[in-house]
Amino acid sequence: MNRKQKRDIPAILGGAPLFESRMGIVRPALPREASLRSRFVEVLTNGKIANNSRYVRMFEQKLRNYLQIDHCLLVCNATSGLMIALKSMQLKGSVIVPSFTFSATIHALVWNGLEPIFADIDPDTFNLDPRSVEEVLSRKVSAVMAVHMFGNPCDIDSLSALADGNKIQLLFDSAHAFGSRYRDKLIGCFGDAEVFSFHATKICPIGEGGAVTTRKVTLARRLACARVFGDPGNSNVRFPGLNAKMSEFHAIVGLENMKSVRRHIQKRHKIVQTFKSNLSQLPGIKFQKITHCAESNFQNFVIIIDKNRFGMTRDQLQKVLYAENILTKRYFYPPLHRTIAYKSYYKKYDCKLPVTNEISRNILCLPLYSDMTIIEVKKICHAIVQAHLYAPEIKKKLKRKGNSKGGK
Numbered sequence: 459m460n461r462k463q464k465r466d467i468p469a470i471l472g473g474a475p476l477f478e479s480r481m482g483i484v485r486p487a488l489p490r491e492a493s494l495r496s497r498f499v500e501v502l503t504n505g506k507i508a509n510n511s512r513y514v515r516m517f518e519q520k521l522r523n524y525l526q527i528d529h530c531l532l533v534c535n536a537t538s539g540l541m542i543a544l545k546s547m548q549l550k551g552s553v554i555v556p557s558f559t560f561s562a563t564i565h566a567l568v569w570n571g572l573e574p575i576f577a578d579i580d581p582d583t584f585n586l587d588p589r590s591v592e593e594v595l596s597r598k599v600s601a602v603m604a605v606h607m608f609g610n611p612c613d614i615d616s617l618s619a620l621a622d623g624n625k626i627q628l629l630f631d632s633a634h635a636f637g638s639r640y641r642d643k644l645i646g647c648f649g650d651a652e653v654f655s656f657h658a659t660k661i662c663p664i665g666e667g668g669a670v671t672t673r674k675v676t677l678a679r680r681l682a683c684a685r686v687f688g689d690p691g692n693s694n695v696r697f698p699g700l701n702a703k704m705s706e707f708h709a710i711v712g713l714e715n716m717k718s719v720r721r722h723i724q725k726r727h728k729i730v731q732t733f734k735s736n737l738s739q740l741p742g743i744k745f746q747k748i749t750h751c752a753e754s755n756f757q758n759f760v761i762i763i764d765k766n767r768f769g770m771t772r773d774q775l776q777k778v779l780y781a782e783n784i785l786t787k788r789y790f791y792p793p794l795h796r797t798i799a800y801k802s803y804y805k806k807y808d809c810k811l812p813v814t815n816e817i818s819r820n821i822l823c824l825p826l827y828s829d830m831t832i833i834e835v836k837k838i839c840h841a842i843v844q845a846h847l848y849a850p851e852i853k854k855k856l857k858r859k860g861n862s863k864g865g866k
């Protein structure tokens with residue numbers, strides 16, 4: 459067997475792994491140390507490192523200008539951003555949400571004593587389906603919380619029309635969507651409020667961090683109070699707020715990192731194009747649809763595996779890629795109504811969420827980061843093509859492995 463043939467055999471069948479070292483799912487694009495040093499030294503020297511000081515305020519101003527929004531409050535992560543947004547919106551009763559999301563979306567509701575009502579997602583965009591939202595609307599509902607999944611903006615027009623028509627509020631969990639656009643406007647200025655994440659895994663990573671944006675002045679005032687324990691500034695706390703403040707260190711990194719967001723998004727578009735052109739000929743692989751009104755920042759790149767046409771399941775493909783040293787994630791599996799925390803919702807919702815269940819069972823998130831090379835992308839695609847070509851042998855091998863494990 460020559461070297462080329464050996465490389466073509468998937469590592470799971472004994473070939474050499476395509477990558478010598480592990481290829482993570484995410485690699486945060488961080489600023490150079492030199493660009494941060496003087497500001498870090500400044501705050502280390504003057505000791506003003508917390509309580510919405512100079513750099514938090516500067517970062518907020520930059521975000522307001524960039525997003526073209528009147529009010530923007532930095533927070534220590536998107537989870538607390540969602541918690542204070544829901545609190546400040548003074549919601550009651552139930553909120554319509556997708557079950558196909560990260561746990562934080564639902565946790566934030568439950569921490570506010572609100573009841574999640576799960577609606578199904580669209581089979582192509584993987585975002586909350588406005589028709590399903592309409593079906594579950596009732597008098598108990600005080601808001602809809604939609605998620606721009608993987609950076610792909612929701613059907614904001616339909617969701618806004620539904621919210622206005624039913625006099626309920628609309629909150630966007632925009633954790634994935636910093637830099638994404640809808641009808642040429644940046645995400646951040648829609649609905650009653652939006653919440654971004656600047657976590658290490660996001661497109662503008664600063665470690666831990668987030669931001670809440672709104673056009674509404676009264677809501678902005680309550681948010682500002684909610685972020686500091688519910689304290690308007692005189693220690694006479696108005697309601698049980700959080701400590702959701704961002705530190706100066708994080709704000710310094712954010713100010714620097716924001717400069718490259720547009721460039722990173724452009725690079726990600728090229729990477730996604732390469733993924734798509736190398737994988738689109740394969741049977742049984744589907745991509746997330748971005749509608750003509752939307753521009754995704756490609757926070758993540760996911761594929762949906764049809765096991766009959768592709769030749770193996772999502773979980774089998776994940777094992778094949780792992781053997782090639784390519785890490786992937788099952789974002790988001792299981793859907794929230796099937797997790798231990800929310801199992802009380804299983805009976806009521808499982809049969810009402812067929813698309814959520816189907817997408818969640820078959821979705822695989824591939825590595826994607828801004829400084830990924832086209833060669834790396836092509837190697838990942840090659841591994842997926844080989845998995846399809848060698849599917850019968852791979853399945854036999856995995857079955858034998860499973861049997862021998864079971865026998866021990």
Ligand code: T4K
Pocket residue numbers: 482483484485486535536537538559560562563605631633634654655656657658659667668785787789
């Ligand atoms: N809403 C939605 C829709 C969300 O997806 C999220 C969070 C939130 C709200 C809440 O946002 P935050 O409160 O976090 O701001 C991760 C993240 O922890 C989470 O922020 C994110 N969404 C979620 C989708 O993914 P894990 O446990 O799946 O990822 P983890 O920690 O395994 O990291 C993934 C990969 O990233 C690792 O393989 C290595 C790499 N990595 C990770 C970290 C932490 C780095 O290279 N550097 C790092 O510092 O949760």
